[in-house]
Amino acid sequence: SQKIEQNSEALNIQEGKTATLTCNYTNYSPAYLQWYRQDPGRGPVFLLLIRENEKEKRKERLKVTFDTTLKQSLFHITASQPADSATYLCALDGNYGQNFVFGPGTRLSVLP
Amino acid sequence: SQTIHQWPATLVQPVGSPLSLECTVEGTSNPNLYWYRQAAGRGLQLLFYSVGIGQISSEVPQNLSASRPQDRQFILSSKKLLLSDSGFYLCAWSVGVETQYFGPGTRLLVL
Structure with a gap:
């Protein structure tokens, strides 16, 4: 069956450290993959x-x-800040x- | 610039009552439109998507229906709400099949 999994439901890290979030998928062949940020009570925002065909993409x-x-x-997320606290969603086509x-x-x- | 509106922001409805949630998009033409539901602490579940006026695709069988009477208007409806319809409803638009832009959401509580 098709699945998308994100490594953990919750992740706590110290300010200044690098946060690493994982997205794994099964039985999909996506042409692209996206990451969104969602704050409580708000809609997701595209990141x-x-x-x-791309190995890596950077933005700030x-x-x-x-x-x-x-x-x-x-x-x-490098040099993480308390303002980075949110839920992060991956999505694919x-x-x-x-x-x-x-x-x-x-x-x-x-x-x- | 493009904006997306949803209303109401919050809604409390009794079981068995009807529902109508509205979503409108400004600043773009012929967008793809989507309705999602997000249960508390859960991921986004795609309910409906539309690639044009009158064209609705349903992802899961349910107690809800959707309509697109105008190019930039998307309506989510129910004739009789169930307790399980409670959740956070999000409308989104995209041009093509890449980035989606979400509205502010409607929090629905069915009692």
Whole structure:
């Protein structure tokens, strides 16, 4: 069956450290993978998109990798800050190319 | 610039009552439109998506229906709400099949 999993439901790290979140998928062949941030009571906000032919993408303190062999994406936040505390969702294109499939999310808490 | 509106922000409804949630998008034409539901502490579940006026695809069988009467208007409805319909409902739009932009959401509590 098709699945998208994110490594843990919750992750606590110390301010200034690098947070690494994992997204694994099974029985999908996505053309791209995306990461979103969601704050409590709000809609998700797009952060980064990486295509299947890209190994790595960066945006300021964010870095995403995409390994289609391992069927895995890693999302890194360097020099993390308490303001980075939120739930992070990965998403990929669904089977019909017109919809999106989201992972369950990882709740990141950056402790001061 | 593009904006997406959802209303109401919060809704408390009794079991068996009807539902109508509205979503409108400004600043773009012929967007793909989506309705998601997010139960407390859970991931996003795609309910419906639409690639054009009157074109609705349903992802899961349920007590809800969707309509797209205008290009930038997407409505989520139910004739009789169930307790299990409680959740956080999110509307989103995209151009093509890449980035999605989400609305502020409607928190629905069915009692």
